[in-house]
Amino acid sequence: MSIDPHAYNISIRRDNFDGEVLFEARVKELPDLVEYGESYQEAYDLVVDSIETAAAAFAEKGRTFPAATVPTDDFSGRVTLRLPRSLHRVLAETAESEGVSLNQHLVNVLSYFSGFAAGNQGEDLSSWRTVSSVQKTKKTTRPSHLRLVRSDELESLKASWG
Incomplete structure (x- = not known):
């Protein structure tokens, strides 16, 4: 029996695992199958290989391998x-x-x-946060060159702009 490992529902998330930032790949149809990689692609490749390996092991033992679930529009x-x-x-x-x-x-x-x-995606998403718990920081990349000008100064400043 030939399976398409890419047809399985693979989810990958980036998180901090024991002090190390890794990508964790899981398969919905195979909840015990988890792979970790240093990049998204590495985690994906590892989990695809694990699906193929698990399917071969199931076939050797004559066991039925879980089929990939097809998304429905229910x-x-x-x-x-x-x-x-x-x-x-x-x-x-x-x-x-x-x-x-x-x-x-x-x-x-x-x-x-x-x-x-x-x-x-680049932040720690392992827990929910409320909007009020997010630190508000002012982000400026360059100093502002804007200046508040009173209307009585406007005519004298126009000459220097020209």
Whole structure:
């Protein structure tokens, strides 16, 4: 039996493991299979090789190897969510102040945080952080050359600009 190891659902994340930054590759269909590499590509190559090796070992022993799952489009876009009344109130009030429906506000919040997580791949994503826990730092790459000019100084400064 020939399998395509690339058809399996492989997820790779970068994280700090025992003080060393590595890429961890996991296979959804084979939860016990984990590989680590110093680069994304190395972790991917190792896990693909491990899938092939595991399939060969299963075949030698006459065991059935788990098939790759095929993604389905069984998602209606509808979710029922239970949450504390206080959170419901805060979300509804925020949505009202933004001038959008509660549903649209929840979609915006979830979309933002999904993108936020994806955009912070280089950071430690092993734990969730609230927006308020993120340190706000002013990022400037060069000094500003802007100057506040009062209107009564404008005419005298125009001559020096020309």
